[in-house]
Amino acid sequence: MPLRVAVIGCGPIGNRHADLYKADELADLVAVCDIRPDRLEPSAARLGVKGYGDVPTMLAAEKPDLVSVATGGTEYGSDHYLPTIQALEAGCHVLCEKPICNTIPEARKMVECAKRNRRCFAIDFNHRFTEAAKVATKWVQDGLIGTQLFINMSMWIKNPNESSPFYMIKALNPHSVDVMRHFGGDITAVQAFCTRAPGRRIWTTMSLNVKFKSGAVGHLSASYDIERGHPMERCEVAGIKGRFVLEDMWREATLYPAGNPIKQVYTNPVFGGHRDFVDTFRNRIHAFLEQVSNGTAPEEIDGSGRDGLAAQTVLQCAIDSLNTETIVHVPEIDI
Ligand SMILES: NC(=O)c1ccc[n+]([C@@H]2O[C@H](COP(=O)([O-])OP(=O)(O)OC[C@H]3O[C@@H](n4cnc5c(N)ncnc54)[C@H](O)[C@@H]3O)[C@@H](O)[C@H]2O)c1
Numbered sequence: 185m186p187l188r189v190a191v192i193g194c195g196p197i198g199n200r201h202a203d204l205y206k207a208d209e210l211a212d213l214v215a216v217c218d219i220r221p222d223r224l225e226p227s228a229a230r231l232g233v234k235g236y237g238d239v240p241t242m243l244a245a246e247k248p249d250l251v252s253v254a255t256g257g258t259e260y261g262s263d264h265y266l267p268t269i270q271a272l273e274a275g276c277h278v279l280c281e282k283p284i285c286n287t288i289p290e291a292r293k294m295v296e297c298a299k300r301n302r303r304c305f306a307i308d309f310n311h312r313f314t315e316a317a318k319v320a321t322k323w324v325q326d327g328l329i330g331t332q333l334f335i336n337m338s339m340w341i342k343n344p345n346e347s348s349p350f351y352m353i354k355a356l357n358p359h360s361v362d363v364m365r366h367f368g369g370d371i372t373a374v375q376a377f378c379t380r381a382p383g384r385r386i387w388t389t390m391s392l393n394v395k396f397k398s399g400a401v402g403h404l405s406a407s408y409d410i411e412r413g414h415p416m417e418r419c420e421v422a423g424i425k426g427r428f429v430l431e432d433m434w435r436e437a438t439l440y441p442a443g444n445p446i447k448q449v450y451t452n453p454v455f456g457g458h459r460d461f462v463d464t465f466r467n468r469i470h471a472f473l474e475q476v477s478n479g480t481a482p483e484e485i486d487g488s489g490r491d492g493l494a495a496q497t498v499l500q501c502a503i504d505s506l507n508t509e510t511i512v513h514v515p516e517i518d519i
Contacts, residue, residue, distance in 0.1 A: 186212040187476060190248040192239055192267045194218035194227035197281060198254035202231050204466050205252070210473035217242045217267075239267045243274040250277040250476055252308075252469075259286035259348050260355040265294060268305075272297045277304040277476045279469065282358040283499075284492030291496050295489045295519050304482045305489035306472045309362045310464035311417065312487070313471050314434035315457070317366075319450040320421070323428055323439050324367060330425030330442075335368045335394075335402035338418045343408040346386045350503050352408040353378075353390060354496070360404055360417075361495040362487065367421045370397040370494065375511045376502040381409035392502050434458040493517055 189211045191202045198216070205211040217236040218224040228235030236242035243251075251271045257263030261283040271278050278298070284307055285291040298305030311317075323329060339360040345351060353376075365371060373395040378387035389407040396402060410416075419430040426441040434457070439448040452458050468487070475485055482488075494517050501512040 186210055187249040187473060188212055188214050188246065189250050189252070190215040190217060190242060190246055191252045191254060192217045192242075192271070193252075193254035193256070193263070193281075194220075194223040195254065195256060198252065199227055199230075200462065200465055201252040201254050201279075201469065202227065202233075204462075204469045206231065207466075208470055208473055210470070210477050211250075214248060215242055215246045239270045243271060243276070247274075248276055250279070250473070253278060253280040255281070257286070259283070259351055261286040265290045268294050269297050272301050272303050272305065275301065275303065277306075277472075278489075279306045279308060279472050280489065280492070281308045282362075282492065283354055283496055284358070284489060285496070286354060288493075288497060288500050291493045292519065295493050295517075298482060298489050299519060302482060304472075304476050304480065304485050306475075306485050307358070307362075307487050307489060307492035308465070308468055309359065309366075309487035309491065310468040311359045311433050312363050312366050313468040314464055316430055316434050316437040316450055316452065317363075320367070320419075320428050320430050320437045320439075323426070323437075324421070328426045328439060328441065329421055329423035329428065332368060332396070332398055332400040332421065332423045334400060334420075334422050335364050335396075336418075336420040337364050337402065338405040339416065340405070340407035340410040341416050342411050345408075346384070349386050351386055352388050352406065353499050353503055356408060357390075357404070357406050357499055357502075358492065358495045360406055361498045362491060363419050364394065364402055364404065365491065365494060365498075367419065368396045368398065368400055368402060370516070371395070371402075371498050371514050372397050373511055373513050374498060374501045374505055376505040378506055384409065387506070390502070390506075394498070433464060490517055490519060493519070
C-alpha cells in the first residue's frame with residue numbers, strides 16, 4: 185500500500201517534492217497546503233490533488249501518513265518549525281527541508297517532538313543521497329580509507345539573497361556539514377573566518393576549520409559569491425589506507441588507494457545515471473519513503489532530524505567563532 189503523502193509549502197521546492205511523490209510508487213500524493221492562495225491554487229490544479237490553506241485543517245481532513253515540509257521563511261528555515269510540530273503531533277512522519285530551522289532551540293523541540301511521538305523525522309539532505317556518494321560510503325565501510333586523517337569539503341553557488349548577516353552560513357551549509365558528518369562523524373570544535381565579494385553586505389564566503397570526534401581534522405570552503413555553471417561541490421576524505429574525492433554530488437567518485445598508483449573511478453552513467461540536480465531529491469525522497477514503508481525505527485533514519493540539528497549546531501558554533509574570533513567547542517546532541 186502506498187503511503188498517503190501531503191506537501192506543505194507550494195514554492196518551487198514544494199512543487200518539486202510533490203512531483204516526485206506523484207512519480208514514486210511508494211507514495212500516493214493526496215494534498216498540498218499553502219497559506220498563499222496564489223501559490224496553492226495553481227499547484228493543486230496542476231497536480232490534480234486537494235489544496236488546503238492551513239495545516240491543521242489539511243491534517244484533520246486527509247490524515248496523511250507522511251508529509252514534506254517545504255516552507256521557507258527567515259534564513260530559509262524559520263517557517264519549518266510550526267508545520268513540522270503540527271504534523272508530528274498529528275502522527276505523521278515528516279521530511280523537512282533544510283535547514284531544520286533557523287534557531288537551535290526550535291530545532292531541538294522539533295527533534296524532541298519526533299522522539300516523543302515515535303515518528304520518523306528526516307531532513308532533505310539530498311546532496312548525499314546519490315549513487316556516487318553510496319560508492320564512497322561503501323569504500324569507507326569496507327575499510328579502504330582506514331583511520332581518517334582529514335576531510336576537505338567545498339561548496340559554492342551564486343546567491344544574491346541578503347536576508348540576514350549569517351544567511352549563507354545557515355542556509356547553504358546544512359548540506360556541506362551534513363556531507364562532512366556523513367563521512368567523518370561528529371564534529372567537536374570549529375574555527376571560522378569569513379569574507380565577502382565586493383558590493384556584498386553579509387558574510388558570503390567562509391573558511392571553516394573543524395575537528396572531528398574521531399581525531400581527524402577537516403576544512404570547509406563555502407561561498408554564495410561564485411557564478412553558477414562550473415562544478416559546485418567537492419568532498420575529499422583521506423585516511424591511512426586511501427583517499428577519495430567525490431565530485432559534484434553525483435558526477436564522479438575516485439578512490440586513490442595508498443601506495444597503489446591504480447585508482448578506481450565511479451562515473452555517473454549516461455544511461456540510468458543522474459540527469460540533473462532534481463534526481464538528488466528523487467533519491468532522497470525515495471529513500472525516506474522506503475525507510476518509512478519498511479518500518480525503519482525512527483533512530484535509524486538516514487539524514488535524520490537529529491542530523492539536521494547536529495549540522496545546525498555546528499553552524500551556530502561557526503557563527504560564534506566568527507563573532508568571538510575563537511575556537512568554539514560543539515556541544516554533543518543529547519536527544
Ligand atoms: N534541498 C535542497 O537542495 C534545497 C534547495 C533549495 C531550497 N531548499 C529549501 O526548500 C525550502 C523551500 O524553498 P522555496 O524556494 O520553495 O521557498 P518559498 O519561500 O518560495 O516557498 C515556501 C512556501 O511555503 C509557504 N508557507 C510558509 N509557511 C507555511 C505554513 N505554515 N503553512 C503552509 N504554507 C506555508 C509560503 O507561503 C511559500 O509559498 C527552503 O527551506 C529551502 O531552504 C532546499
